[in-house]
Amino acid sequence: MIGSRIKYSAVRIAILLSALALGVLLVFLLTFTGNQSKGPLEDLFSGLGDQINTIENNMAIKVRKKLRSDKLNWFQPYRHNVALLRNPDTMLWGAFDNTMDESFRKLLDLEDSIEIPFPLMHFYSAWGSKTNEEFPRRMVRAIYNLGSIPFITWEPWLSDFSNDDIPGIPSIDQRDIHGLDSIAKGMYDSYIDEWAAKAKKIDIPVFVRFGHEMNDPYRYPWGPQNNDPQSYIDAWRHVVERFRLIGADNVIWVWSPHPAYGQFATYYPGDDYVDWIGIPVLNYGNVASWSQWSSFASIFGKYYEDLASFRKPIILSEFASLAVGGERSQWFSAALDSLPDIYPDIKGIMFFHSSDDQTTTYKSLNWQIFNDSASIQAIRNGQKAWHSESQNR
Amino acid sequence: MNKRRAGGLWTFKEAKAPRFRDKFILLTLMIAGFLSMINLADWWFREEHVNNLILYILLTLIFWWGILRMLISWIGYLRISKPKAIPAPEGMSVAIFTTSSPGEPLSMFEKTLEACANIQYPHTTYLLDDTEDERFRKVAEKHGAVWLELVGLPGAKAGKVNAALKITSEDFILILDPDHIPFPEFLHHTLGYFKDENVGYVQVSQAYYNQYRSFTARAAAEQTYTFYGPTQMGMHGFNAAVAIGANCTFRRKALESIGGHGIGLAEDLVTAIRIHGKKWKTVYNPVIVSRGLVPEDFGSFCKQQLKWSRGVHEVLFAEVPALFSTLSFWQKLSYIAIGTYYINGLSLFTFLIIPFLFFWFNVLPANMYLVNFLIRWLPLAGFGTAIYLFVQRWMCDPATEKGLHWRGMILKFANWPVYLLGFLLSLINKKIPYIPTAKKAARGLSPFARPMMLHILIFLITVCFVVIYRLFYTPESVLSLTSEQTWGMIGFASIAFVMAVGALFAAFESSRLDAAEPWQKINVNDL
Numbered sequence: 001m002i003g004s005r006i007k008y009s010a011v012r013i014a015i016l017l018s019a020l021a022l023g024v025l026l027v028f029l030l031t032f033t034g035n036q037s038k039g040p041l042e043d044l045f046s047g048l049g050d051q052i053n054t055i056e057n058n059m060a061i062k063v064r065k066k067l068r069s070d071k072l073n074w075f076q077p078y079r080h081n082v083a084l085l086r087n088p089d090t091m092l093w094g095a096f097d098n099t100m101d102e103s104f105r106k107l108l109d110l111e112d113s114i115e116i117p118f119p120l121m122h123f124y125s126a127w128g129s130k131t132n133e134e135f136p137r138r139m140v141r142a143i144y145n146l147g148s149i150p151f152i153t154w155e156p157w158l159s160d161f162s163n164d165d166i167p168g169i170p171s172i173d174q175r176d177i178h179g180l181d182s183i184a185k186g187m188y189d190s191y192i193d194e195w196a197a198k199a200k201k202i203d204i205p206v207f208v209r210f211g212h213e214m215n216d217p218y219r220y221p222w223g224p225q226n227n228d229p230q231s232y233i234d235a236w237r238h239v240v241e242r243f244r245l246i247g248a249d250n251v252i253w254v255w256s257p258h259p260a261y262g263q264f265a266t267y268y269p270g271d272d273y274v275d276w277i278g279i280p281v282l283n284y285g286n287v288a289s290w291s292q293w294s295s296f297a298s299i300f301g302k303y304y305e306d307l308a309s310f311r312k313p314i315i316l317s318e319f320a321s322l323a324v325g326g327e328r329s330q331w332f333s334a335a336l337d338s339l340p341d342i343y344p345d346i347k348g349i350m351f352f353h354s355s356d357d358q359t360t361t362y363k364s365l366n367w368q369i370f371n372d373s374a375s376i377q378a379i380r381n382g383q384k385a386w387h388s389e390s391q392n393r
Numbered sequence: 394m395n396k397r398r399a400g401g402l403w404t405f406k407e408a409k410a411p412r413f414r415d416k417f418i419l420l421t422l423m424i425a426g427f428l429s430m431i432n433l434a435d436w437w438f439r440e441e442h443v444n445n446l447i448l449y450i451l452l453t454l455i456f457w458w459g460i461l462r463m464l465i466s467w468i469g470y471l472r473i474s475k476p477k478a479i480p481a482p483e484g485m486s487v488a489i490f491t492t493s494s495p496g497e498p499l500s501m502f503e504k505t506l507e508a509c510a511n512i513q514y515p516h517t518t519y520l521l522d523d524t525e526d527e528r529f530r531k532v533a534e535k536h537g538a539v540w541l542e543l544v545g546l547p548g549a550k551a552g553k554v555n556a557a558l559k560i561t562s563e564d565f566i567l568i569l570d571p572d573h574i575p576f577p578e579f580l581h582h583t584l585g586y587f588k589d590e591n592v593g594y595v596q597v598s599q600a601y602y603n604q605y606r607s608f609t610a611r612a613a614a615e616q617t618y619t620f621y622g623p624t625q626m627g628m629h630g631f632n633a634a635v636a637i638g639a640n641c642t643f644r645r646k647a648l649e650s651i652g653g654h655g656i657g658l659a660e661d662l663v664t665a666i667r668i669h670g671k672k673w674k675t676v677y678n679p680v681i682v683s684r685g686l687v688p689e690d691f692g693s694f695c696k697q698q699l700k701w702s703r704g705v706h707e708v709l710f711a712e713v714p715a716l717f718s719t720l721s722f723w724q725k726l727s728y729i730a731i732g733t734y735y736i737n738g739l740s741l742f743t744f745l746i747i748p749f750l751f752f753w754f755n756v757l758p759a760n761m762y763l764v765n766f767l768i769r770w771l772p773l774a775g776f777g778t779a780i781y782l783f784v785q786r787w788m789c790d791p792a793t794e795k796g797l798h799w800r801g802m803i804l805k806f807a808n809w810p811v812y813l814l815g816f817l818l819s820l821i822n823k824k825i826p827y828i829p830t831a832k833k834a835a836r837g838l839s840p841f842a843r844p845m846m847l848h849i850l851i852f853l854i855t856v857c858f859v860v861i862y863r864l865f866y867t868p869e870s871v872l873s874l875t876s877e878q879t880w881g882m883i884g885f886a887s888i889a890f891v892m893a894v895g896a897l898f899a900a901f902e903s904s905r906l907d908a909a910e911p912w913q914k915i916n917v918n919d920l
Contacts, residue, residue, distance in 0.1 A: 026422075131762060
């Protein structure tokens with residue numbers, strides 16, 4: 001009696017277990033093919049989204065009289081010429097604004113007030129598993145539709161990856177140590193490849209500033225506190241090679257050390273792997289105990305010779321000054337006046353126009369210049385003087 | 394037109410008994426579906442998805458309540474069972490009760506009573522009549538039925554049944570709806586189970602013969618096929634099969650033990666839950682031994698659904714709490730699941746309103762990309778559909794009942810105002826207001842189509858507004874940024890729009906339906 005009951009239970013458990021195994025297998029197969037078909041399905045939907053966006057944009061262009069892109073007609077030939085963008089014959093202006101994810105209004109207001117239409121628009125995009133860490137298709141397309149070209153600072157935050165996405169990934173507290181080595185060894189290739197494939201597919205020239213300020217030991221996890229300079233070079237080359245393998249030749253690579261921490265040659269990935277050099281130039285004034293009012297020449301100028309020796313165009317990837325501790329308008333005037341003569345290799349200026357910067361101090365910093373008519377005037381004059389000068393030549 | 398098919402309707406049909414292999418496949422599909430649920434949940438419950446917290450919680454509760462219900466129905470399928478046929482013993486005393494009310498067509502009773510007379514097992518047929526119309530008595534007598542005049546009793550059908558119970562003495566009572574035409578072998582498929590002294594009632598399937606008359610009729614019938622097949626068979630496995638008012642054979646003692654047939658809008662369900670509360674065993678036999686009418690026009694269908702939704706909530710709020718301790722676990726779960734079915738009026742309304750909240754008030758419950766949702770949801774939807782189709786092998790008449798039942802889905806969606814109204818009325822414990830039913834000759838759209846028209850109108854206005862505003866007025870600085878979300882929302886709203894258009898078609902078709910008496914063509918002696 002008891003024996004038969006045990007036998008009966010055993011049969012039931014065996015049935016349940018085999019159904020369980022089959023069910024798991026079914027889901028596994030579906031997930032596996034799902035990963036394969038996630039591509040087509042997602043492509044289908046995003047392709048549909050792109051098409052609708054294009055149709056809508058074309059229709060709006062037809063019915064509207066004034067368009068922002070009209071101001072950038074001169075830039076049109078550049079927009080479809082990656083070679084020219086790698087080695088431009090003119091100054092490329094641009095800006096980042098912390099609200100551009102929702103609206104470009106503030107950016108467009110800025111370019112109107114300083115009377116310099118921006119051919120470039122700059123934003124930050126992190127590595128990771130979240131939806132907003134995928135290739136920023138929406139932003140890239142929106143910037144392109146406005147007549148500009150996107151400039152993306154691509155930050156390898158390894159801590160944002162989930163274990164499901166990257167098999168064998170170290171635990172979060174261990175992940176950043178020699179993190180660049182694991183990138184170079186191919187651990188994150190699935191993510192890199194997907195990003196590269198999407199960048200290729202969108203077929204719009206994209207500036208990518210990967211792993212910026214790698215020589216600063218106090219800022220980002222990809223800095224020297226966790227990695228050797230050689231690992232940085234290996235990781236950079238590996239990323240660029242993945243893009244080339246996939247055929248994402250529309251990507252323009254911006255190598256971006258912090259000027260104050262030097263060691264440029266130690267971190268330089270090589271002429272074949274770098275298109276531009278990006279240098280942040282931020283004057284914090286005396287907002288913090290560690291900072292003091294610093295001229296453009298002292299932040300950037302004294303490193304120019306070293307940087308120019310790489311013979312690559314230079315972009316001031318974050319260009320801004322706070323208003324505490326000095327005269328901001330004069331800071332801008334001095335910087336822009338010196339540009340064409342003393343620093344001829346500078347081919348790009350990117351305003352850092354954030355109203356809420358919490359990255360370096362414990363309080364929020366406002367770098368915007370909307371209410372500073374003197375600075376706006378100084379930038380306007382500086383650029384105009386420079387323009388007329390070059391025309392006189 | 395459907396003669397050949399329709400002819401097939403009038404023969405005995407029965408659901409297949411479950412085989413081990415089928416159950417095993419079902420269990421496998423269920424496990425796969427359950428894992429897909431977990432996968433979806435893992436994605437759904439993330440902080441990054443919260444936009445408007447209150448709406449997010451509401452949406453989550455409604456969505457996951459639906460998923461949970463699906464899981465409960467799957468578990469029910471695992472217990473699908475079919476009672477072994479037991480021949481009816483001789484000498485049982487059996488009554489058949491059928492009721493007539495003012496306004497019901499006399500010719501229908503001709504057929505029903507003639508068919509009752511043809512039922513082979515010895516029985517007495519009673520016509521419970523309050524028409525005060527002499528002709529009904531004559532029809533009853535013509536077909537050898539006992540005519541009982543029961544006028545002015547509260548509780549409509551159930552009131553008459555209870556009165557008739559007092560003046561009759563048979564041990565077993567088959568309650569038959571007058572629009573149902575029983576087959577001669579009817580009682581042979583129910584009486585045998587009463588050999589077990591603990592069996593309180595034996596329910597058989599409810600099937601129809603007029604579903605080919607209109608879109609609405611097809612849709613209404615489609616909504617019932619799964620219930621009278623796999624769902625009730627599963628409930629039978631848990632001793633929780635419900636009586637559905639018609640085609641149910643009761644043991645007199647069971648009815649007496651609960652003080653007579655239950656009264657109310659869901660009198661059948663009230664009766665069933667009380668009999669379960671008294672620990673009776675119940676049987677569901679998945680056989681088709683009669684066929685009846687399903688609502689043919691949109692208005693009648695909605696009215697029927699309103700009564701049910703109001704009545705079913707009555708059971709949820711009044712009966713379930715009172716009988717809670719006497720019911721078994723599975724009976725509790727089953728009655729709660731039935732009692733909350735019509736809450737999906739609220740769910741449907743929520744899904745319908747989301748795009749309009751977004752366009753007109755800029756309110757968004759969740760930051761979810763439609764694509765990401767679809768990628769996680771499609772596997773679950775796939776397994777859910779697979780299970781839905783798989784269990785169709787246990788329908789009573791798979792040849793005519795199988796399918797995706799898209800008409801049923803459209804009318805289920807179209808009934809969100811009805812379900813919602815029923816739910817709200819039961820919350821404030823209010824009676825259903827008087828709704829005039831279009832008489833056979835009356836043309837014009839049912840008042841129940843008005844919410845559909847309003848919805849369609851709002852949708853069209855919204856689409857026009859969105860197109861014009863985005864072409865001319867949306868600033869360039871946000872135009873491309875908002876493109877995908879905007880058109881994704883329009884796409885999402887279009888699903889409900891298509892459903893509403895389908896429902897409006899059903900209502901429109903109903904308004905042009907020619908009056909007919911489908912029972913006239915049936916020759917009872919051929920059954």
